[in-house]
Amino acid sequence: MTSIKRRNSSNEDFIFFVQNLDDDLAKRDGADHAFYDQFNSIKNLNHIIVLYENEEPISCGAFKKFDTESVEIKCMFTLPEHSGAGHAAAIFSDLERWARELK
Numbered sequence: 001m002t003s004i005k006r007r008n009s010s011n012e013d014f015i016f017f018v019q020n021l022d023d024d025l026a027k028r029d030g031a032d033h034a035f036y037d038q039f040n041s042i043k044n045l046n047h048i049i050v051l052y053e054n055e056e057p058i059s060c061g062a063f064k065k066f067d068t069e070s071v072e073i074k075c076m077f078t079l080p081e082h083s084g085a086g087h088a089a090a091i092f093s094d095l096e097r098w099a100r101e102l103k
Contacts, residue, residue: 063098
């Protein structure tokens with residue numbers, strides 16, 4: 001059974017995912033990683049979603065307000081062994097719903 005829970009950036013499951021995401025991005029970005037990393041702070045993220053399957057965290061996503069009408073999607077990550085199952089789409093939909101609630 002899957003469940004989606006709203007969190008903030010102090011959530012341990014979210015921090016675990018961000019560490020995995022940073023490791024993955026470091027491999028993909030190569031020498032450019034240090035430049036991009038400056039834009040990836042999670043300190044002020046208050047709109048975090050963690051998706052659980054049978055109480056195990058398997059995916060996450062977040063947003064931050066960009067301006068009064070827009071948000072920026074951040075930190076989308078799914079554990080590789082759960083990739084392709086539609087979890088990112090479920091998280092994205094819930095992030096959109098949450099952002100609309102804040103208007």
